[in-house]
Amino acid sequence: LEISESEFESADIDFLSIKILLYQTGYLTIKSYNKTDRTYVLGYPNAEVAHAFINKLMFYVGKLSESDFSAGIRKIRLALQSDDIELFVEQFNHMLSMIPFMLFKRGEAFYQTIFFLICQAAGFKTRVEVATALGSIDAMIEFGSKKYIFEFKIDDSAKKALEQIKRKEYYRGFLAQATKQQLVLVGVSFDTVTRQINEYEIERMNTIM
Template sequence: YWFGSGTPTFLIEMMRKFGTTPIEIGEREMADVSDFDAPTETMESIVPLLYQSGYITIKDYDKATNLYELGIPNKEIRIGLFKSLLPNYLLRSSQKGKVAIAQMSVLIKNGDIDGALNLLQTFLATVPYCENTKYEGHYQQMLYIIFALLTDYRILVEQRTAKGRTDITMETEDHIYIMELKFGKTADEALSQINANHYADAFAMSDKKIVKVGIGFDVKDERNITEWRVE
């Protein structure tokens, strides 16, 4: 009902007002009951709106601290939410974006990460832009939404490891992809960070194939993925 009644437009307006990004909505967070059950007309963050409209729900409760863990209820709502946010980042190309994402999903399922990134690069070259999108955060959020809509896979953003945080970790039936995005830098620099921080060590006990992917992105001129390195 919320998706069909125009709420995403209002939600985007409130996200801008409170400086909330799609990545932040996708993460679980701890909150006091007063933080998420406040009247929407007096809310000081977007959390009450997300909770009362059903975009996030109570996932757990910690008796020791009297805090609640909040998160997106299920896969269906996650996909619906991010699909509703996608047009805000792709402007008139959102329908083509959904097609490209579906095609990427098949390529990744077949272990063809090169093909998936090539398809993404080709698609992004067709996306119109305006002046207020020439900054890193816009493209970081756009890429997050695109990867989050690869529905067959487990997507983690800024997953903590012993040496830092990975940008995007994508787990398929057979592979674990560790991705590092570098804006205004090279794919080799991105791949070097994965290796220097030993991000792959966090998955050493997994029986899946570990694939490291360094991605370079040009915000100023190309506004697209410029190169990537796979190891």
């Protein structure tokens, strides 16, 4: 997160941003300072704080009990560690089913946010809106020797989502890696009626050593 020097040094309690509040409460710390732009970069001090914050945020967003949330997160983690996308989707849908219907929003951003929070809480390095030459990757998970590239569609086909990843070559920047890795391209379709992932398609490719 970037924050301006003036915003960072503001002492007016009535106009404190959420970034400053997170910094003052210890959830964020200063990672770097850009002298030219006079901006600070804030980030989590360590993985434990990141997980604690995301867990609390997910409890708030999803209204899930701690026991249900912890059990679901554990299953999500085991599924991806086993490279079992089918089980991953099944467990993700189970987590979605526990969120009260009145909290759901229609847009892709809602599902993308929930996806990010759940995967981060599971301990995976997760990024959203990863910029490439021809567009942004909706979500990417890096785990071990694998990178999972996700494209989301709302009330549309998973096939179209996968085709978009390939057409725009979201994976190209990762092909010439220093070490051999597997790229897993995943097209995902969310159904706004069932509020679930209703289909997905995957394709795998290896990076060049």
